[in-house]
Amino acid sequence: MSKKKYNFGAGPCILPDSVLNSASDAVKDYNRTGLSILEISHRSSEFEKIINECEDLVRELLKVPADYSILFLQGGASTQFSMVPMCLMQPHKGAVYLDTGYFSLKAIKEARMFGPVQVVASSKDRDYDYIPVGYHIPRGSAYFHCTSNNSIEGTEIFDFPETDVPIVCDMSSDIFSREINVADFGLIYAGAQKNMGPAGLTLVIVKKALLKGIQNLIPSMSDYRIYNDHNSMFNTPPLFSIYVAMLNLRRLKEMGGIKQAEETNIAKAKLLYDAIDSSECFYGLADKADRSRMNITFKMYNREREPEFLNFAESRGVVGIGGFGSVGGFRASLYNAMDMLGVEFLVQCMSDFIHKDLFKNFKLKQI
Amino acid sequence: MSKKKYNFGAGPCILPDSVLNSASDAVKDYNRTGLSILEISHRSSEFEKIINECEDLVRELLKVPADYSILFLQGGASTQFSMVPMCLMQPHKGAVYLDTGYFSLKAIKEARMFGPVQVVASSKDRDYDYIPVGYHIPRGSAYFHCTSNNSIEGTEIFDFPETDVPIVCDMSSDIFSREINVADFGLIYAGAQKNMGPAGLTLVIVKKALLKGIQNLIPSMSDYRIYNDHNSMFNTPPLFSIYVAMLNLRRLKEMGGIKQAEETNIAKAKLLYDAIDSSECFYGLADKADRSRMNITFKMYNREREPEFLNFAESRGVVGIGGFGSVGGFRASLYNAMDMLGVEFLVQCMSDFIHKDLFKNFKLKQI
Numbered sequence: 001m002s003k004k005k006y007n008f009g010a011g012p013c014i015l016p017d018s019v020l021n022s023a024s025d026a027v028k029d030y031n032r033t034g035l036s037i038l039e040i041s042h043r044s045s046e047f048e049k050i051i052n053e054c055e056d057l058v059r060e061l062l063k064v065p066a067d068y069s070i071l072f073l074q075g076g077a078s079t080q081f082s083m084v085p086m087c088l089m090q091p092h093k094g095a096v097y098l099d100t101g102y103f104s105l106k107a108i109k110e111a112r113m114f115g116p117v118q119v120v121a122s123s124k125d126r127d128y129d130y131i132p133v134g135y136h137i138p139r140g141s142a143y144f145h146c147t148s149n150n151s152i153e154g155t156e157i158f159d160f161p162e163t164d165v166p167i168v169c170d171m172s173s174d175i176f177s178r179e180i181n182v183a184d185f186g187l188i189y190a191g192a193q194k195n196m197g198p199a200g201l202t203l204v205i206v207k208k209a210l211l212k213g214i215q216n217l218i219p220s221m222s223d224y225r226i227y228n229d230h231n232s233m234f235n236t237p238p239l240f241s242i243y244v245a246m247l248n249l250r251r252l253k254e255m256g257g258i259k260q261a262e263e264t265n266i267a268k269a270k271l272l273y274d275a276i277d278s279s280e281c282f283y284g285l286a287d288k289a290d291r292s293r294m295n296i297t298f299k300m301y302n303r304e305r306e307p308e309f310l311n312f313a314e315s316r317g318v319v320g321i322g323g324f325g326s327v328g329g330f331r332a333s334l335y336n337a338m339d340m341l342g343v344e345f346l347v348q349c350m351s352d353f354i355h356k357d358l359f360k361n362f363k364l365k366q367i
Numbered sequence: 368m369s370k371k372k373y374n375f376g377a378g379p380c381i382l383p384d385s386v387l388n389s390a391s392d393a394v395k396d397y398n399r400t401g402l403s404i405l406e407i408s409h410r411s412s413e414f415e416k417i418i419n420e421c422e423d424l425v426r427e428l429l430k431v432p433a434d435y436s437i438l439f440l441q442g443g444a445s446t447q448f449s450m451v452p453m454c455l456m457q458p459h460k461g462a463v464y465l466d467t468g469y470f471s472l473k474a475i476k477e478a479r480m481f482g483p484v485q486v487v488a489s490s491k492d493r494d495y496d497y498i499p500v501g502y503h504i505p506r507g508s509a510y511f512h513c514t515s516n517n518s519i520e521g522t523e524i525f526d527f528p529e530t531d532v533p534i535v536c537d538m539s540s541d542i543f544s545r546e547i548n549v550a551d552f553g554l555i556y557a558g559a560q561k562n563m564g565p566a567g568l569t570l571v572i573v574k575k576a577l578l579k580g581i582q583n584l585i586p587s588m589s590d591y592r593i594y595n596d597h598n599s600m601f602n603t604p605p606l607f608s609i610y611v612a613m614l615n616l617r618r619l620k621e622m623g624g625i626k627q628a629e630e631t632n633i634a635k636a637k638l639l640y641d642a643i644d645s646s647e648c649f650y651g652l653a654d655k656a657d658r659s660r661m662n663i664t665f666k667m668y669n670r671e672r673e674p675e676f677l678n679f680a681e682s683r684g685v686v687g688i689g690g691f692g693s694v695g696g697f698r699a700s701l702y703n704a705m706d707m708l709g710v711e712f713l714v715q716c717m718s719d720f721i722h723k724d725l726f727k728n729f730k731l732k733q734i
Binding site (some may be wrong): 001003004005009010012013014015020021023024025026028033034035036038039040041042075076077078079081087106109110113168191193198199200201216219220221222234235237238239240241243244288317319320 | 371372374376377379381382387390391392394396400401402403405406407408409441442443444445446448450453473476477481514537557560564566567580584586587588589601603604605606607608611667684687688727
């Protein structure tokens with residue numbers, strides 16, 4: 001194997017080595033069945049055990065109450081942007097959205113195809129560098145939609161509104177990174193490729209009462225009830241992604257569960273934000289109170305030197321820290337599988353770059 | 368590794384050992400990048416090369432003309448059942464369907480949500496054991512939909528109708544198994560998990576002129592134009608499934624392409640059908656002219672002894688030959704990755720079972 005990279009990419013993201021090793025073995029021979037994990041049937045008892053264990057782990061780790069269903073789908077969060085309104089909007093009941101950036105805007109755009117959408121608040125006025133507060137959610141709305149972690153802008157919602165309206169939350173980039181109270185939500189969805197598993201899998205956690213209220217005529221593959229009624233196997237599910245997600249959640253449990261992961265994530269983010277704040281070279285993009293623990297966005301005061309730092313970091317094996325196109329600068333994603341050592345390495349890299357800089361007049365030619 | 372099984376399952380199906388070995392290695396370290404194939408970004412140059420090679424291989428192997436787009440989606444054929452009418456039906460133009468069994472019926476059910484559907488012919492009268500002919504496709508229909516291979520009933524369409532109406536074909540279970548003339552079709556779709564790759568990937572080949580004619584307001588993830596405009600990466604695609612499909616198509620090309628695969632598939636199917644026809648124990652379910660080369664369905668004259676044969680076969684490492692629930696009996700799926708040796712092994716197994724049977728009065732206790 002070549003030298004392992006420090007991958008701070010926003011997703012598909014890194015997974016623990018132990019998970020990758022088990023997944024690699026299973027591609028050759030799953031659990032000594034004589035079959036690859038890629039060729040077992042979704043109707044086999046082997047796969048039934050896998051999907052059931054995956055569901056049990058989601059329920060245990062997130063403490064999902066019994067009146068919530070756990071569903072496995074395909075198509076990523078982008079598919080949920082239309083499935084949510086398709087299923088939950090009603091002719092006489094519009095939906096309410098919070099606009100906190102790139103992905104909320106995408107969700108809003110899709111929802112408008114299905115009925116009235118009210119955007120109750122937006123942080124667009126300041127390039128989405130904060131999470132709006134103090135907005136009012138009209139009673140009787142079909143649902144209130146928000147994006148818990150804004151992976152492009154680097155903000156995260158830590159306080160969800162108190163409301164009788166069902167909260168629908170896109171948790172793609174922070175699910176399993178911190179404790180949440182599932183009972184506060186009507187529906188949670190998440191593309192798997194951050195803290196859960198490989199791309200190609202979407203997790204949905206939905207209150208059963210919401211499913212009962214669905215009245216629309218919906219294509220089967222866009223209807224949560226169909227997944228609920230068929231144990232997520234109305235058709236062939238993405239078996240491998242579910243298997244790897246199961247391995248990853250099994251390991252998360254062994255490592256102490258979400259409480260432990262959250263403590264580590266807080267410490268990791270603090271280390272990097274402290275390094276940014278204390279440097280005279282870098283600055284963070286988001287309001288301090290709303291800073292994401294998952295995606296740390298920052299820039300250099302001297303924007304022209306950013307490509308230089310990117311190259312410097314890459315030469316040391318740090319990859320994936322380029323900021324999203326429309327934002328620029330840097331983005332370091334500190335998902336669960338990124339350990340403290342990786343963050344320390346990045347901080348050291350930043351420090352070395354600054355240090356090198358101080359002496360650049362003397363040393364430039366030797367570098 | 369434990370003893371390799373002979374897997375005749377209908378899908379997710381077997382893949383060649385060389386493909387599984389490469390896929391297994393890439394899960395640990397993709398191409399010496401220091402990153403797992405599960406953690407590389409879909410925006411990376413590495414993945415761009417993979418998806419482009421996959422597209423090129425589809426185009427080369429199936430001789431896809433330049434005026435057709437090749438798209439990679441998620442959600443399986445079941446998602447196409449609604450995407451096709453959502454995109455291609457028009458208020459004044461209904462669609463025409465051919466009913467050849469379980470999966471055509473599912474497609475018809477979804478299409479009815481979007482507009483008028485005319486079923487021009489059905490083989491339901493004889494439990495779908497043949498492919499109807501001599502039906503009329505009304506001019507001006509939005510499209511004509513058919514299922515080229517009926518994996519549950521064991522029939523396959525070898526002659527497609529001549530019509531000015533765009534033919535939309537579900538080729539999930541026989542694509543890449545035989546030569547086709549893509550120019551005869553308006554749109555071809557296929558879940559990958561038979562002859563192409565692992566579950567979680569759907570291939571769509573669509574005539575560009577059809578895309579230009581789309582007038583409906585469609586959710587982004589259900590709109591072929593969005594996939595076409597974003598090189599199938601509007602959102603995170605199922606990277607691993609695309610990678611394994613690429614490996615598998617690369618191997619198909621090395622092995623002589625589809626022409627060679629088709630010759631082998633004809634020989635494999637003949638071997639098994641001949642064994643069925645010449646036995647006094649088994650009989651085939653489908654009309655001889657319409658017999659599928661991919662899914663061979665058969666039963667025993669003495670239905671009560673079927674579980675005994677299933678056990679007998681399984682004790683020898685033959686798995687996945689139980690027929691679909693509503694059909695019963697047996698189904699042996701002979702996808703590309705099943706080689707002649709595997710089919711010979713199954714035929715030997717049937718012969719031994721019959722032979723054992725002839726002497727059962729003498730030998731029953733020892734078996």
